[in-house]
Amino acid sequence: MTDLPGIVITGASGRMGQMLVRTVLASDKARLVGCVERAGNAWLGRDIGEAMGGAAVGVSVTDDPLEAFAKAQAVIDFTSPAATVEFAALAAQARAVHVIGTTGLEPAHLEKLDWAAHHAVIVRAGNMSLGVNLLVQLTKKVAEALDADWDIEVLEAHHRMKVDAPSGTALMLGDAAAEGRGVTLDEAKVAARDGITGARERGSIGFSSIRGGDIVGEHDVIFATEGERIVLRHLATDRTIFARGALKAALWGQDKIPGHYNMIDVLGL
Numbered sequence: 001m002t003d004l005p006g007i008v009i010t011g012a013s014g015r016m017g018q019m020l021v022r023t024v025l026a027s028d029k030a031r032l033v034g035c036v037e038r039a040g041n042a043w044l045g046r047d048i049g050e051a052m053g054g055a056a057v058g059v060s061v062t063d064d065p066l067e068a069f070a071k072a073q074a075v076i077d078f079t080s081p082a083a084t085v086e087f088a089a090l091a092a093q094a095r096a097v098h099v100i101g102t103t104g105l106e107p108a109h110l111e112k113l114d115w116a117a118h119h120a121v122i123v124r125a126g127n128m129s130l131g132v133n134l135l136v137q138l139t140k141k142v143a144e145a146l147d148a149d150w151d152i153e154v155l156e157a158h159h160r161m162k163v164d165a166p167s168g169t170a171l172m173l174g175d176a177a178a179e180g181r182g183v184t185l186d187e188a189k190v191a192a193r194d195g196i197t198g199a200r201e202r203g204s205i206g207f208s209s210i211r212g213g214d215i216v217g218e219h220d221v222i223f224a225t226e227g228e229r230i231v232l233r234h235l236a237t238d239r240t241i242f243a244r245g246a247l248k249a250a251l252w253g254q255d256k257i258p259g260h261y262n263m264i265d266v267l268g269l
């Protein structure tokens with residue numbers, strides 16, 4: 001039992017944090033060794049099982065990531081960009097696999113992750129589900145097959161509490177479409193339209209974001225031309241798909257050399 005990889009969950013009281021705690025506790029391939037929250041969080045010092053409304057599990061929530069990571073073989077992190085950059089440096093020091101689900105990372109954050117990836121394994125993806133990562137590959141293939149007479153639009157819908165847009169998944173899909181078309185997303189991306197925008201620019205890749213209620217995560221990639229349209233769609237109805245993917249990544253990373261990996265690597269797609 002004690003030989004199983006020890007996992008620390010950061011942001012343990014969050015929507016994904018709680019789902020991850022449940023997933024690790026239910027697993028016979030890993031054990032929960034730590035839960036981290038930010039200073040001031042109401043769950044600090046409490047047993048995570050009790051804080052989540054169940055039986056005690058023997059792991060208290062702490063705001064000391066360094067101490068928690070020292071006991072871990074992997075850190076699963078769905079928090080915020082600033083926290084993730086801090087955790088990447090600490091996970092690298094502890095030589096723990098750092099699984100990053102956090103979205104909204106800017107180029108400056110990514111540069112810091114690249115530094116950490118010289119010292120430890122990082123697995124990062126804006127979406128950890130099998131379905132979305134398959135959709136990424138399908139999007140690339142369809143974009144490769146079609147020319148710029150086919151307009152590409154990515155639509156995403158999420159719950160009212162989501163703070164970043166377009167979603168990390170939408171950007172993964174946009175990147176795949178751009179790669180298939182032989183351009184970069186930076187040059188093709190149109191993420192906001194309002195007022196007299198003029199006609200659509202040929203070859204651009206558009207993004208639209210809906211926020212409302214408790215939508216877990218919905219993504220469409222639309223390829224539209226004169227007289228016909230292809231729609232590739234993924235609907236997430238339960239956050240366990242992300243948590244299961246993240247745990248798979250944490251276990252997969254145990255025997256890998258330091259570097260920056262993604263879920264396509266983990267899933268072998």
Ligand SMILES: NC(=O)C1=CN([C@@H]2O[C@H](COP(=O)(O)OP(=O)(O)OC[C@H]3O[C@@H](n4cnc5c(N)ncnc54)[C@H](O)[C@@H]3O)[C@@H](O)[C@H]2O)C=CC1
Nearest residue numbers: 011014015016037038078079083101102103126127128242
């Ligand atoms: N890659 C994927 O498959 C998925 C990614 N996400 C992403 O995960 C992130 C979190 O999403 P949710 O769980 O819905 O948000 P949330 O707001 O419910 O949870 C975030 C948690 O992180 C904690 N946190 C923030 N800063 C911290 C710090 N410095 N130290 C410790 N804890 C800290 C917060 O207190 C909070 O409990 C978002 O970026 C979201 O887009 C969400 C679902 C799936």
Ligand SMILES: O=C(O)C1=N[C@H](C(=O)O)C[C@H](O)C1
Nearest residue numbers: 103126127162167168169217
């Ligand atoms: O914030 C969320 O909830 C989600 N975030 C990820 C994203 O930005 O794509 C993944 C999933 O769609 C849920």
